Amino acid sequence: MICRHCGTDIADKALICYRCGNPTSEPRVKPPAGGPLLNRPRRAQPPMVAIVLALILAGLALWYLYS
Numbered sequence: 001m002i003c004r005h006c007g008t009d010i011a012d013k014a015l016i017c018y019r020c021g022n023p024t025s026e027p028r029v030k031p032p033a034g035g036p037l038l039n040r041p042r043r044a045q046p047p048m049v050a051i052v053l054a055l056i057l058a059g060l061a062l063w064y065l066y067s
């Protein structure tokens with residue numbers, strides 16, 4: 001299907017657009033009301049690029065050490 005918001009081609013089963021994060025259809029179920037415990041800010045996840053770069057650097061370091 002095509003995202004109504006940004007036009008990205010996304011999976012038919014997708015509930016939200018992976019690119020812009022907007023729901024692909026009107027939400028059928030309301031999200032649970034957030035109590036004080038649910039409103040804690042989430043920790044920011046490190047960006048995927050940083051993880052991949054770290055893995056590549058670690059691999060290169062090992063390759064240099066053992067070659």
Ligand SMILES: [Zn+2]
Pocket residue numbers: 003004005006007008017018019020021022
């Ligand atoms: Zn979108």
